[in-house]
Amino acid sequence: xxxxxxxxxxxxxxxxxxxxxxxxxxxxxxxxxxxxxxxxxxxxxxxxxxxxxxxxxxxxxxxxxxxxxxxxxxxxxxxxxxxxxxxxxxxxxxxxxxxxxxxxxxxxxxxxxxxxxxxxxxxxxxxxxxxxxxxxxxxxxxxxxxxxxxxxxxxxxxxxxxxxxxxxxxxxxxxxxxxxxxxxxxxxxxxxxxxxxxxxxxxxxxxxxxxxxxxxxxxxxxxxxxxxxxxxxxxxxxxxxxxxxxxxxxxxxxxxxxxxxxxxxxxxxxxxxxxxxxxxxxxxxxxxxxxxxxxxxxxxxxxxxxxxxxxxxxxxxxxxxxxxxxxxxxxxxxxxxxxxxxxxxxxxxxxxxxxxxxxxxxxxxxxxxxxxxxxxxxxxxxxxxxxxxxxxxxxxxxxxxxxxxxxxxxxxx
Amino acid sequence: xxxxxxxxxxxxxxxxxxxxxxxxxxxxxxxxxxxxxxxxxxxxxxxxxxxxxxxxxxxxxxxxxxxxxxxxxxxxxxxxxxxxxxxxxxxxxxxxxxxxxxxxxxxxxxxxxxxxxxxxxxxxxxxxxxxxxxxxxxxxxxxxxxxxxxxxxxxxxxxxxxxxxxxxxxxxxxxxxxxxxxxxxxxxxxxxxxxxxxxxxxxxxxxxxxxxxxxxxxxxxxxxxxxxxxxxxxxxxxxxxxxxxxxxxxxxxxxxxxxxxxxxxxxxxxxxxxxxxxxxxxxxxxxxxxxxxxxxxxxxxxxxxxxxxxxxxxxxxxxxxxxxxxxxxxxxxxxxxxxxxxxxxxxxxxxxxxxxxxxxxxxxxxxxxxxxxxxxxxxxxxxxx
Numbered sequence: 189x190x191x192x193x194x195x196x197x198x199x200x201x202x203x204x205x206x207x208x209x210x211x212x213x214x215x216x217x218x219x220x221x222x223x224x225x226x227x228x229x230x231x232x233x234x235x236x237x238x239x240x241x242x243x244x245x246x247x248x249x250x251x252x253x254x255x256x257x258x259x260x261x262x263x264x265x266x267x268x269x270x271x272x273x274x275x276x277x278x279x280x281x282x283x284x285x286x287x288x289x290x291x292x293x294x295x296x297x298x299x300x301x302x303x304x305x306x307x308x309x310x311x312x313x314x315x316x317x318x319x320x321x322x323x324x325x326x327x328x329x330x331x332x333x334x335x336x337x338x339x340x341x342x343x344x345x346x347x348x349x350x351x352x353x354x355x356x357x358x359x360x361x362x363x364x365x366x367x368x369x370x371x372x373x374x375x376x377x378x379x380x381x382x383x384x385x386x387x388x389x390x391x392x393x394x395x396x397x398x399x400x401x402x403x404x405x406x407x408x409x410x411x412x413x414x415x416x417x418x419x420x421x422x423x424x425x426x427x428x429x430x431x432x433x434x435x436x437x438x439x440x441x442x443x444x445x446x447x448x449x450x451x452x453x454x455x456x457x458x459x460x461x462x463x464x465x466x467x468x469x470x471x472x473x474x475x476x477x478x479x480x481x482x483x484x485x486x487x488x489x490x491x492x493x494x495x496x497x498x499x500x501x502x503x504x505x506x507x508x509x510x511x512x513x514x515x516x517x518x519x520x521x522x523x524x525x526x527x528x529x530x531x532x533x534x535x536x537x538x539x540x541x542x543x544x545x546x547x548x549x550x551x552x553x554x555x556x557x558x559x560x561x562x563x564x565x566x567x568x569x570x571x572x573x574x575x576x577x578x579x580x581x582x583x584x585x586x587x588x589x590x591x592x593x594x595x596x597x598x599x600x601x
Numbered sequence: 602x603x604x605x606x607x608x609x610x611x612x613x614x615x616x617x618x619x620x621x622x623x624x625x626x627x628x629x630x631x632x633x634x635x636x637x638x639x640x641x642x643x644x645x646x647x648x649x650x651x652x653x654x655x656x657x658x659x660x661x662x663x664x665x666x667x668x669x670x671x672x673x674x675x676x677x678x679x680x681x682x683x684x685x686x687x688x689x690x691x692x693x694x695x696x697x698x699x700x701x702x703x704x705x706x707x708x709x710x711x712x713x714x715x716x717x718x719x720x721x722x723x724x725x726x727x728x729x730x731x732x733x734x735x736x737x738x739x740x741x742x743x744x745x746x747x748x749x750x751x752x753x754x755x756x757x758x759x760x761x762x763x764x765x766x767x768x769x770x771x772x773x774x775x776x777x778x779x780x781x782x783x784x785x786x787x788x789x790x791x792x793x794x795x796x797x798x799x800x801x802x803x804x805x806x807x808x809x810x811x812x813x814x815x816x817x818x819x820x821x822x823x824x825x826x827x828x829x830x831x832x833x834x835x836x837x838x839x840x841x842x843x844x845x846x847x848x849x850x851x852x853x854x855x856x857x858x859x860x861x862x863x864x865x866x867x868x869x870x871x872x873x874x875x876x877x878x879x880x881x882x883x884x885x886x887x888x889x890x891x892x893x894x895x896x897x898x899x900x901x902x903x904x905x906x907x908x909x910x911x912x913x914x915x916x917x918x919x920x921x922x923x924x925x926x927x928x929x930x931x932x933x934x935x936x937x938x939x940x941x942x943x944x945x946x947x948x949x950x951x952x953x954x955x956x957x958x959x960x961x962x963x964x965x966x967x968x969x970x971x972x973x974x975x976x977x978x979x980x981x982x983x984x985x986x
């Protein structure tokens with residue numbers, strides 16, 4: 189039971205998709221699963237379940253320096269993003285009909301982007317601000333956009349760190365500019381918690397999304413941490429269990445596992461980041477030895493202030509990402525090509541396209557993401573497999589007419 | 602062997618993949634995503650382009666116990682199959698997109714990529730049989746289940762392609778394949794067969810062509826004329842809406858003088874003139890075709906065999922001659938291409954340029970070619986008027 193939940197013998201390099209649960213979180217969650225009681229019930233069993241939920245809320249609040257009352261449990265990151273973006277937009281616009289603008293970036297997760305597109309259909313003016321070649325928000329573009337007409341901005345939403353290329357965003361600058369005009373800021377910090385230091389109060393953000401399964405907790409639970417003074421229009425109506433903005437029976441076992449995982453991942457973050465970053469740096473070095481024309485996407489400065497410690501997003505010229513993925517998978521090495529749509533049809537990543545990559549380059553990249561169970565042996569296995577895999581994928585890429593940019597033989601040697 | 606099983610989400614390809622795995626091959630399943638927007642080509646569960654079909658294929662792969670991926674072939678499919686289909690119709694021909702897809706996508710783009718990735722063969726759920734002949738060449742024969750036989754749409758495959766193909770269903774009857782799917786616990790066992798063109802969602806080919814070609818060939822509207830008198834009988838809004846041999850949808854108010862129905866005899870795409878006349882005028886016995894593709898060796902002597910002129914069409918006895926390039930030495934695109942002349946022993950009707958003529962020697966597929974012209978050589982014996 190203490191074994192990580194990856195496929196047997198697999199080299200798991202896809203922690204940014206979902207990271208194995210901490211054994212402690214599994215134990216805490218299963219213990220609670222065996223206990224009866226709805227946290228909203230008034231009897232002893234209900235009170236016992238409620239106590240578990242409230243203790244978990246306090247644990248999470250303490251870990252990220254928020255107040256317990258600011259933690260609203262949700263079904264995960266997607267619901268928290270939807271609640272923040274739609275809920276704050278609706279409330280702010282209702283308070284002042286001039287507030288029709290929502291400012292965000294071109295590299296957000298689809299949970300934010302698709303919520304914004306939906307709001308657009310409801311009459312919102314959505315502005316997706318550009319990023320630079322590293323995937324970092326052009327902060328002056330945000331300043332200009334706000335100053336053009338500050339009273340019309342309902343909300344600014346900028347992710348803390350990007351899920352694909354790992355670029356850390358300048359949240360402090362975003363908050364400073366937005367708050368100068370009284371505009372609330374939401375941040376999707378799903379990838380950041382447990383990887384880099386996240387202090388809710390000190391950051392100044394008004395709402396922050398986190399989810400359990402990216403930091404060693406279970407899938408299906410997350411939270412929106414939101415300041416008490418921010419008005420939220422609910423998405424889900426019903427019993428009003430969570431602060432009257434989120435209805436649905438409170439999932440005490442999942443929340444218990446979530447809290448344990450947040451506490452552990454935040455407590456271990458400094459040591460974890462240093463260890464994983466060292467493995468990642470070794471991975472980059474070794475891959476570039478084996479495949480000299482491989483290119484690192486995202487910020488070349490891999491310090492913690494710039495890039496998530498476990499993220500290695502690499503472009504392999506002349507290869508199709510899904511060929512690489514399939515060949516590595518056949519060798520037991522698991523990674524990702526980026527965002528996948530519901531049919532599993534690989535689409536060129538909107539993040540890479542926003543960073544200036546062309547269609548072909550965007551399809552020739554892989555994301556390796558390391559996490560708390562990653563070992564030197566994982567990196568060694570990838571270093572050993574990557575050269576023949578790239579060679580093969582390159583041949584297949586040429587067979588399928590990929591690589592309008594010819595692969596330089598001189599560079600490969 | 603390392604085998605790549607193309608899985609459409611239907612029962613045939615699922616059972617084919619299962620059989621390949623059971624034969625001891627190292628099988629990987631793939632579903633081909635042929636539309637960038639899976640909803641745009643087809644809705645419902647009868648095609649091979651929906652999210653639902655991808656999920657059905659994925660579940661079948663789970664049950665069989667093989668890895669499964671989706672390959673995005675939408676760009677290639679659009680260029681080589683959909684665009685080709687439109688161009689052919691715009692030029693007054695009647696293409697077969699399934700044949701084109703086999704020629705350009707399944708046994709070309711997919712096979713080439715598979716080989717480059719280290720696979721030895723591609724397996725599909727097509728109904729056709731492969732056997733190794735005495736000369737060591739792979740022969741393709743009609744399926745045991747003649748009602749399901751798909752050798753016609755595979756007639757474009759060359760020896761090189763056949764050598765890396767597996768058709769595990771060729772010796773089976775469809776009913777048995779369904780029963781086997783049930784036995785194997787494949788949830789697609791009762792899924793209906795797909796029939797229509799997979800990228801035309803509602804089966805309305807004319808409406809789809811009108812939507813796609815309406816802008817491209819604005820001048821294709823024209824007159825409907827009588828073949829004998831040249832009299833204008835009506836007008837139409839696009840010659841691509843017609844196929845040689847078509848009877849329905851001509852919308853001519855007046856009946857023919859003899860009371861017999863009229864059929865489309867000829868389509869002239871430039872002027873847009875559609876010529877109509879009696880069924881008898883559709884009768885042809887001399888067919889020329891180009892772009893031949895041979896499954897094995899090129900026939901050097903006239904071939905006395907049979908020819909099939911449309912999918913699920915009947916066989917016609919014929920003598921087939923391959924002639925040397927008629928314009929050898931000239932610089933035009935046809936130079937260097939063999940021409941195929943097909944003399945039908947009994948006349949046939951409604952043969953449309955653009956369709957494939959697939960040549961058989963008994964049950965063996967010899968090759969195929971695209972029909973360019975079909976005419977009457979022998980005098981008509983049974984003319985009524």
